[in-house]
Amino acid sequence: MLHPRREDLAYSSGGAAAARQTSSTMLDIEFAQVTDPGRSRDHNEDCIGFVSPDTDARVRSHGWLFAVADGVGGHEKGEVASREAIETVLSGFRKAPGGEPHAGLLTRLVQAANIRVYETGRAASAGGSNMATTIVTCAVRFDRAVIAHVGDSRCYLIRHGHIKQLTRDHTVVNDQVRLGLLTAKEAAENKNRHLLSRSVGPDLFVSVDIADTQVLPGDSLLLCTDGFYGSVPEAQIGNIVNNNEDAKLAAAKLLQLANELDGGDNISVQLVRIRNVERMGMYRGRPYKLR
Numbered sequence: 001m002l003h004p005r006r007e008d009l010a011y012s013s014g015g016a017a018a019a020r021q022t023s024s025t026m027l028d029i030e031f032a033q034v035t036d037p038g039r040s041r042d043h044n045e046d047c048i049g050f051v052s053p054d055t056d057a058r059v060r061s062h063g064w065l066f067a068v069a070d071g072v073g074g075h076e077k078g079e080v081a082s083r084e085a086i087e088t089v090l091s092g093f094r095k096a097p098g099g100e101p102h103a104g105l106l107t108r109l110v111q112a113a114n115i116r117v118y119e120t121g122r123a124a125s126a127g128g129s130n131m132a133t134t135i136v137t138c139a140v141r142f143d144r145a146v147i148a149h150v151g152d153s154r155c156y157l158i159r160h161g162h163i164k165q166l167t168r169d170h171t172v173v174n175d176q177v178r179l180g181l182l183t184a185k186e187a188a189e190n191k192n193r194h195l196l197s198r199s200v201g202p203d204l205f206v207s208v209d210i211a212d213t214q215v216l217p218g219d220s221l222l223l224c225t226d227g228f229y230g231s232v233p234e235a236q237i238g239n240i241v242n243n244n245e246d247a248k249l250a251a252a253k254l255l256q257l258a259n260e261l262d263g264g265d266n267i268s269v270q271l272v273r274i275r276n277v278e279r280m281g282m283y284r285g286r287p288y289k290l291r
Contacts, residue, residue, distance in 0.1 A: 032248040033251065034254075035267070041265065047086045066138045085117055089110065103148075106139055106146060109148075131202075134196070134199055135151060143215055150199060151170050152169040153167075153223070156221070160218070225265075227266045228267045
């Protein structure tokens with residue numbers, strides 16, 4: 001298996017990265033990522049990673065990929081599950097044919113990650129190891145962001161300080177809310193609110209949710225684990241992102257606040273700032289530039 005470059009992957013205590021790709025004529029992104037075990041855990045079961053295009057041609061043919069995974073607590077080797085999932089997705093994105101639609105590509109890569117985690121668990125011991133992880137991935141190309149996810153790690157869109165959740169938590173309690181069996185207030189107070197109804201690894205097949213949204217200059221995308229969003233209110237997330245222009249500084253402040261308010265779980269954040277986009281239309285499955 002082709003493994004990601006070391007600088008593209010972070011899963012150890014205090015792992016962090018920041019980068020900027022500048023172009024006046026196409027997609028222009030600045031991003032920062034941080035991961036931390038929190039104040040109560042002695043190790044980090046989260047894993048985060050990214051793929052950045054190294055040429056203008058790759059910006060248009062592949063775009064950027066960001067990914068966050070949270071190894072499921074209580075299952076064996078959660079940190080192995082999250083790392084295997086992220087490595088599989090990053091490797092597959094790099095090798096993907098240019099121009100492949102992101103919705104189908106990310107679905108395929110998350111399915112491949114599920115099989116990888118499942119098989120790794122089965123090979124870990126004679127009786128198999130019940131490995132599991134959440135995952136949220138976001139590919140950005142032209143003026144679109146496509147998100148694929150399983151579990152309760154999230155992706156938000158932040159526009160002019162207003163924050164919108166683009167993913168749906170795959171938890172038993174959230175499923176009950178959607179069916180009208182629980183109110184939102186009852187769900188927030190339910191002791192089993194973190195129990196997953198879907199995750200990567202336990203079974204050979206998994207259902208992957210896809211979301212697609214247009215991005216505009218000035219937008220921010222935020223990928224994170226529940227150790228972050230479970231600690232920091234959405235209003236404060238929006239304020240920090242809106243009031244700190246530098247992505248690395250904003251990510252550091254988000255991490256610091258999560259530890260100050262709670263810190264009882266691993267914390268991972270990827271903050272993606274959209275500086276410029278290339279407006280594109282589609283005709284018979286082929287992109288064309290809009291003027």
